[in-house]
Each structure stands twice: as C-alpha cells, then as structure tokens.
Amino acid sequence: MLVKLLPRSAVVSAAKRDVHSGLVAANSKENSVLKLSTVEFVSKLLDRRWALRIPDAQIHQVMVCGSGRFKQQGSEVLEFRNNSGPSLGDSMAARNLGQPVFYVVRDDLLHPLVNGNKARKLDALLPLLEDNSVTDVVTCGGCQSAHAAAVAVSCAERGLKTHLLLRGEQPEILTGYTLISTLYGNINYVARSLYARRDEILSRHANMIAGSHGSVQWLSDLLEPAAFVYHVPPKQIVSQLDDSSNTMNKKVMIINEGAGDAAALLGVIRLVQYLSQDHLFGKVQGVKMIVDAGTGTTAVGLGLGALCLGLPWEVHAVMLADSVEGYRKKEQSLISEFRKMCESPEIDLRLNGAKYEVVHWVERNRPRKFGNVLKGEVEECQRIAQQTGILVDPIYTLAAWELAAQLSQEQGASAGVVALLHTGGTLGIFGLAQRYKPHFQNLKAH
Template sequence: MKLDSLPRFHLAEFPTPIQYLDGLTKKCKGPAIYMKRDDLTSLGMGGNKTRKLEFLIGEALYQEKNTLVTAGGIQSNHCRLTAAAASKAGLECHLVLNGTEPEIPNGNLLLDKIFGAKIHFCDRKNRDKRFFQVEDELALAGKKPYLIPVGGSNGIGSVGYVNAMLELDTQLNDMDVTPDAIVFASSSGGTQAGLALGAKISGFKGDILGISIDQIKSGSDPFPPVLTSIANATAERIGSDIRMTDSDFSLNCDYLGAGYAMPGDLEFNAIRDLSLHEGVLLGPVYTARAMGGLIDLIQKGYFTKDQKVLFWHTGGTPELFAWADQLQKKFR
C-alpha cells in the first residue's frame, strides 16, 4: 500500500484517545463501553472531518489549487472544519450552505465566519447547482478552485479513516482490548467506507456498525452502493487489492426520527446521559443520534453484558449552541 506516500497536510495530533466509559457502562447495565475521541482532534473544535481533510487538502495543494469549495447544511460540521483547515493551509474557502442566513449566527455558522469563509446561502434543492456555479465564478475570477464533496466523502477523504482504523488497531493491541463492535454515526459515507476497508486491511473481526443519520438502507435510494463505491475508490487510491461489496457494510436505519437535523427525545436523552455520567458532550445531529441508537440497542439486548463495544465519537459539539432553546427545556 502507499498510504504514507499520498499527499497529506498536517492538521491535528494523532492518535486520539480511547476512554472507558465506566459511568455509562454501569447505567446501561450492558456491555463494556469504550469511546474513541475524534471530537478531540485539535483543529477548529474537533471532529472526524479533520482526518479526511488532511488528505483532501494535501491533494488540493499537490494540484496547486488556492481555493476550497464545499457544501452542506447551515450547521455543517464538515464546512466548519473545512473553513478552519483552509485558514491553516493558507487557502481561500467558499461554503455553499442550504438555509436562510440568520440575523445572529451561532454554532458552526458563527465559526465559519470567524474562520473567514465566504458563505453562499441557497435552498436545499438548488445546492448542487449553486455549488458548481461558485466553482465557475471563482475560475472566471482567476482563482484555482478545488471542490470537496459533502462530508469530504470520496476516495481521497476516506483514506483518512483507513488510516484511523490502523491507528485504532495499534491502540487496541496496546490496551489488550478487542471490541465486538465499533458503533458510529453514518451520513455521507466516507467515515464508514474508510473504517470498513480499514477493518479488512487490519484484520478486525468485529462489526463495523453505522447508525444512519439520514440515509436509508433499501428502497428507492439505497445507500450501501454508495459506501461500496467510496470504499473501492479508496482501495484503489491506497494501492490495495481489496474490493468491497454491499454486503460488507452494516447500517442500522432505525433511528432516523423526524429526519436530518431534527433531534428529539432519543438525541436529547443521549446528550443528557453522556454529559451527566461521563462529562462528555455530544452533537445533537450526529453523535447524539448514534449514541441514542447504541443505548437503545443495549436496552433491547442486541449486545450482551460480556461484550465490549467501542463508540467512535465523530464530533459535532458546536451544534449544541444552535439548539439552545430545546436543550434549555430538556435540562431545566
């Protein structure tokens, strides 16, 4: 493999720590719960996108681009970290955000502005069109734009999570811990594709279980083929002969609730449990939904008391401030 020879731009300190969640384990009366703390990556208040951006920005600089363009929701963690990474790399950053510009920005949107990103607001249905319009406008203005897909989820960005899985393998060996499952939030697919491919490479035998935040498993728009496509593009990029199929991905779609970025009791209860029992903060859109799903699965007996589960905290805590009204009611 050629992991070490790919273009990469240093953005954070690795490895991120693994912690045993003693309080949550006791409360759930279930398996031993560990947490991989990718919310503690040092860039821009942390999160999993940092791992992807190291390789995406490395490629942008290799291609001699000077401007990053990406897209997402108005509270996008990916966009916040792209803006932070652009600042560190000396690149201009343009964000195409679906939503209406608020009078007073908060959460990730406020951080986007602090990091100096230029923001283009649009309707969700027009986001893809506006994304490429911004690219054209920048090129006409003499810039050299580099497009980063939503979530940084492609064969370049997902290399970061192959690397993360190899990092985890070393840590688990040092700790003499073998999880039966790794559980995490899955949305645009890059994290899950990289972890699943990394598991094949490292020989990890446990379940790589994504809790879907907004995608469906089957029906008119099935998601596993997207994961397969990203994983195989990643394998090609790193020079691995492994090829994945749809059946290689474990995706639970039972916790979609009211929809994307619409947290409810499941998410708010998970935020409460982790804050009160572990002093750890979750983001209401991604990690709280995934943790809420994990806690529910434990309560339903999906995991037994003698098992070990590792929850991969992918970040998102700045989103909390955008849901201050709901959180205030929940935590009175």
C-alpha cells in the first residue's frame, strides 16, 4: 500500500483547520445553548400577570406608490395605499419583491384614550401596583402629557387615585391629553422653574398625600429581582387587596416621568415576543423596526426584546427630545437597571456582546420641535390620513412614518422587512390645534 506523505506545512495547516472547525462548531453549539437558555429565561420573565389581557396588535401593510410621486415645495411627496389584512409569515419579504412596502403595528388601536406605547409600558407595571396594595399614584409630565393621561385612565379603571403634576400653566380651554388627565385624575400645575426639580416636588407631593399614617415609595425601590422576575400568585394578590381595604392608611407610589423604569420594558419585550411568532414577522427574516422616541424607553424595550430572543432585528428610533449622547446615556441606564433586576448570566453575556447598545438612534430629517410645528407637516398628516385611514401626529409619529417610507424604498426584499410601531399620540393633535391655530385653520382636501 502506497502512503503519500504530505509536507509538514500542509499537515500543520490541516491541523489548524481541524482546530478552527472544532472551535467554530463548539462556539456554534455554545451560541445555540445560550440562545435557548436566554429564550427560556425570557419566557419565565414574561410569565406574570399583565394589564393587557392579550398582547395582540393589528398589523397593516402600507404600499409606497412610486407612480404617484410628485414634487411639492421642492421635496418629494409619496402616495400611500393601506392593506389592513396583509399576508404575513416568514416569506413575506420575498412576496414584496419590486414593491416598496412597510408594515404598521397598530398599537394606536390598543385603547381609545391610552397611547399604545404607554399601554405597553404600563402592562407589567399596573399589576405590580395592585400586588403591593398601592392606593395612590403620583407622576408628572408636560401640559399635554400622554403619559400622565395614560396613568390617570389606567389607574381609574382599577380603582386607584392619581395625582398628576403638569408643567406650565393651565390652558384657557382644556383639550387633548390635558382634558383626559383632568377628567380621570387630580391635577396640579407646576411652574416651569420648579419643574426642573421634579424629583423633589414629586416626593413632597406624595408625602403630603400619604399624610402622617401613610407610606411613600418610588417604583424603582419596589423592583427587587425576585419581584421583577417572578409573578405573585393570584390568591396572594386577592389577600393583599382585601387587607388594604380594611385600613385607612394610604400607600403612595411615585412613577417617573414617562414611566422610564425597567418594569416598563417588560410590556415592550412581551410585544416583541408576540410579533416574532412564525405567522407574523417570524424569527428568521431581518426586520427593521422603526419607532419615534420621546424618553427612549419603548425603543430600548424593543431592542432588548430582539436581543434576548435572538432575533435578527434592528431597532431604529427617531429622536425628539435629546441628543444622541443623551439617548445613549438613557439606554445605558435602562439596560443596567434591567440587568440588575434580572440577575441572569445568559442576558449578561448577550448584553456584554452587544456593548450595551441595542438601538440605532436616528436624527430627524428636519427639525420638529413643539415650538416649530410647520403647516406643511400638519397637511402631510392630513394627506396620510385621507390616503390610508391611519392618523399620525406632526410631532412624533410623522417622523417615524417618513423614515419607514424611506427605508422601504432603499432596501430590496432580500434586506428583510420594514415595520413601524405606531405608538399613538393622536389625542395630542387637539392640543396642537389649540396652541397653533394658524396651522390648522385652512386645511384643504388633497
């Protein structure tokens, strides 16, 4: 038998290849185990009582019609068509070949008065309040705060009293979120100079409500790892509520502006888990998820959900209220709090691999601030509503809509799916119409 001897260099190369192949296989196996264990932990994390009975959301498909493009005031304007019953699933990207489309997750339809992203943030938070026999809730926000209105409505539905500190002066005519907050909660207007020290005024107001026999807690103090990860058995919850009804002492909970706490991330992660089902967006195809960013909490929740569930998703958040550095700092803070509450080695490893960055923060195409609502932007919201039946507002969701339309044109079907999370905000239009009358007085049909 003839034996062919290989040069030493070839033997060494072959050995290196074998070692490399073994390492790749080992790493692949380790990653698979890591992914499985992380998904299992997330499932345990989400096994709790929720404010929303089911996490479902309607999904619409918006077609960007190239033939309907025209020029207006030097910028390109697109026409849109809405399909409210699209075919979804893992092959949806391939079916869209040649047609720019994006999908709209209609969280604006979750509740008639509560913004979609606010409902998601409160999804895990509200049961925590009930579990801990809270009687009163104190929070703060701007004069037209969607967060304050959401807390007032949601707490009133559960028999809890809310005390809302709103920045600025009381409007001459109550409308939009201010009207809803006033109808459902107890309002105090705070001078802008004092509102800068919001933690101090929240604490002082909460202690006044609690009185000498009551107690005050911040929501962040409540979030011990055991309470964060494990749900309270229903029988224990009923017992706690019965006990609280037999005492006159108040238990007051302070919630940060915008519900920017780790507990608010859980409801958003629950939404990601729902959307990643095989008959919806699935777990295989790439998804670019677009969202408008106020505090940035919703965007971070989306990014964490995708990371922990091992999804090939990218979260793009259009910034409104801060710089990239400010939003990145908020992202790091929320992730650190989430990591501390979870105490999960698997999630720690994933977050370290992502370098604590789970969101692509995006500058707005054009400045859009509360003091500079342009008439053209209001008209664009009107045009989208008339073409699709979907109402976006000129402050938040219009910017996210524009980015979704842009990305749907730039990428082919092979690049995956573009999806917009419609967070709501439409009640804010009433407040804008009151404050910026000239931009709303002469709207004409398109």
